[in-house]
Amino acid sequence: MPHPEADSASVVTVADPITEIAYAKVNLALHVRRRRDDGFHELESLFVFAEDGDRLSGFATDDGMIALSVDGPFGAGLGNGAGNLVSEAAIKLQAFLGERRGAKLHLFKSLPVASGIGGGSADAAAALRLLVRLWDASVDQIVLERLALELGSDVPACLRSVTQRVTGRGEGLEACAIEGLSERPMLLVNPGVAVPTGPVFAVWDRKDRGALVAERFDELVEMGRNDLENPAIALAPVISDVLARLRSQAGVRLARMSGSGATCFALFDDAAQRDAATTNIRAAHPDWWTMATRIKG
Ligand SMILES: C[C@](O)(CO)[C@H](O)COP(=O)(O)OP(=O)(O)OC[C@H]1O[C@@H](n2ccc(N)nc2=O)[C@H](O)[C@@H]1O
Ligand SMILES: Nc1ncnc2c1ncn2[C@@H]1O[C@H](COP(=O)(O)OP(=O)(O)OP(=O)(O)O)[C@@H](O)[C@H]1O
Numbered sequence: 001m002p003h004p005e006a007d008s009a010s011v012v013t014v015a016d017p018i019t020e021i022a023y024a025k026v027n028l029a030l031h032v033r034r035r036r037d038d039g040f041h042e043l044e045s046l047f048v049f050a051e052d053g054d055r056l057s058g059f060a061t062d063d064g065m066i067a068l069s070v071d072g073p074f075g076a077g078l079g080n081g082a083g084n085l086v087s088e089a090a091i092k093l094q095a096f097l098g099e100r101r102g103a104k105l106h107l108f109k110s111l112p113v114a115s116g117i118g119g120g121s122a123d124a125a126a127a128l129r130l131l132v133r134l135w136d137a138s139v140d141q142i143v144l145e146r147l148a149l150e151l152g153s154d155v156p157a158c159l160r161s162v163t164q165r166v167t168g169r170g171e172g173l174e175a176c177a178i179e180g181l182s183e184r185p186m187l188l189v190n191p192g193v194a195v196p197t198g199p200v201f202a203v204w205d206r207k208d209r210g211a212l213v214a215e216r217f218d219e220l221v222e223m224g225r226n227d228l229e230n231p232a233i234a235l236a237p238v239i240s241d242v243l244a245r246l247r248s249q250a251g252v253r254l255a256r257m258s259g260s261g262a263t264c265f266a267l268f269d270d271a272a273q274r275d276a277a278t279t280n281i282r283a284a285h286p287d288w289w290t291m292a293t294r295i296k297g
Contacts, residue, residue: 017106018133022054022126023161023296024111024188025118025154026258026265028181029224031212032204040153040169041201044212046220048181049161050188050293054119056086056126058105060134065102066090072109074119080107085120085151089127092147097137105130112289114194116232116259118154125158145171154259161296165212180217182297185274189246189281190263190289191238200260203231221254232261239264245284249277267295 031044054072061067068080068087081087086107093099105127111119125148132139148155153170163181165174209227214220233239239262246255246266251273255266268274271294278292 017057017059018130019055019057020126020130020133021052022056022111022119022122023049023051023158024053024291024293025049025122025158025161026186026188026295027116027226028220028254028256028265028267029212029214030226030228030259031209031224032201032227033208033211035201035204035206036169041204042168043166043170045166046163046176046178046212046214046224047157047166048163049158049296050117050186050291051296052110052291052293054110054123054126055108056105056123056130057108058103058130058134061102061104062100063102064100066094067102067104068107069105070107070109072107074112075107075109078109078113085124086127089124089147089151089155090131092150093128093131093137093139096143096147097135097139099135099137101135103131103134110291112190112192112194112263114196115190116195116257116261116263117188117190118158118259121152121154122158122161124148124151124155125161128155128159145173163295165214178214178217178220181295184295185268185271186293186295187246187266187268187274187278187281188258188263188289188291188293189242189266191236191242191285192287192289193236193238193262195232195236195261197260199235200228200232203234204228205231217253224256226257228260229257232257236262238262242288245281246277249273249280252277
C-alpha cells in the first residue's frame with residue numbers, strides 16, 4: 001500500500017502500516033446435521049487454514065473515518081463500501097468500542113469471492129484483529145467472537161485461524177490437533193464459478209448422514225464427508241470435474257470440496273507431488289484458479 005505520508009490530507013496519525021493475513025479457510029469435513037427453525041443449519045466441521053490468503057494492511061487515523069481501498073487479482077468487482085465485510089467489521093468494532101479514531105485500510109484480494117474458502121469471512125476476521133492492534137483496544141475474546149458471529153457464521157473460526165472443530169451455526173469452537181495435518185501440502189482449485197452459500201444450503205436434502213468422527217487422519221479420510229458437495233454440484237456441475245481432476249493426481253491422500261464450494265482441495269504427503277499436480281491442472285485448465293499451499297500449523 002502507498003505510504004501514509006503520500007496520502008490524503010485528512011490523515012493525522014502517520015505510522016508504518018501493519019498487516020494481517022486473512023488465511024483461506026478449508027473445511028476438511030462438513031457434516032450438516034439439521035435445519036434449525038431460524039433457517040440456519042447445525043453443522044459439525046473440521047476447519048483448517050491455508051498458510052496463504054488475502055492481505056489486509058492499515059494504520060489508525062484520528063478522523064473517525066473508516067476508509068478502504070481494494071486491489072489484487074480478485075479485487076475488481078468487490079466494492080470498498082458498506083457491503084464489504086472489512087468495512088462492516090470495522091464499523092461494528094468502532095461502534096462497540098465507542099472509538100473516535102478511524103483507520104485507513106487496504107485489502108489485497110488474492111482469494112476468489114463466494115468460493116467456499118471463506119475469503120470474506122477471513123477478511124472480516126483479519127479486520128477485527130488488525131483494528132484491535134491499531135487502536136490498542138482491550139476486548140475480551142468472547143466479546144470479539146460474538147461480534148464476529150454477527151458478521152457471518154465462519155468469522156469466529158477465522159478469528160483464530162487454527163485447526164479446530166466447529167459446531168452449531170459456527171459458534172462452537174474447539175481447537176484440536178490431528179496428527180499429520182500441520183504443514184501438510186495442500187492444493188486448492190476453483191473452476192471460476194461463484195457459488196453463493198444460501199442457495200446451496202437451500203437444496204440440501206435434509207438427510208442427517210451422521211456425526212463427524214475425526215480424531216485421526218485416516219478417520220477424517222474414511223468417515224468425513226462434505227454434505228454440501230452434492231447440493232453444490234447440482235448448482236455448479238463443473239465441481240465434479242474439479243474433484244475428478246484432483247482425484248486422478250498422483251499422491252493425493254484426500255480430495256473434497258470446501259464449504260459450500262466451488263473450491264475443492266487435495267491433501268498430499270509430499271510437496272513435490274502437490275507441485276506436479278498443480279502444473280498438470282494449470283496445463284489442462286488454464287482458466288481455473290489454483291493455490292499451492294500448506295495447512296497452517
Ligand atoms: C458453509 C460454511 O462456509 C462452512 O464453513 C459456513 O457454514 C457458511 O458460513 P458463512 O459464509 O459465514 O455464512 P453466513 O454469511 O453466516 O450465511 C450465509 C447463508 O448461508 C446459510 N447458512 C449459513 C451457515 C449455517 N450454519 N447454516 C446456513 O443455513 C444461510 O442461508 C445464510 O443466510
Ligand atoms: N472482503 C470480501 N471478500 C469476499 N467477499 C466479500 C467481501 N465482502 C463482502 N463479500 C461478499 O460476501 C459473500 C461471501 O463471500 P465469501 O468469499 O466469504 O464466501 P465463501 O467463500 O463462499 O464463504 P464460505 O466458505 O463461508 O461458503 C460474497 O457474496 C461477497 O460479495
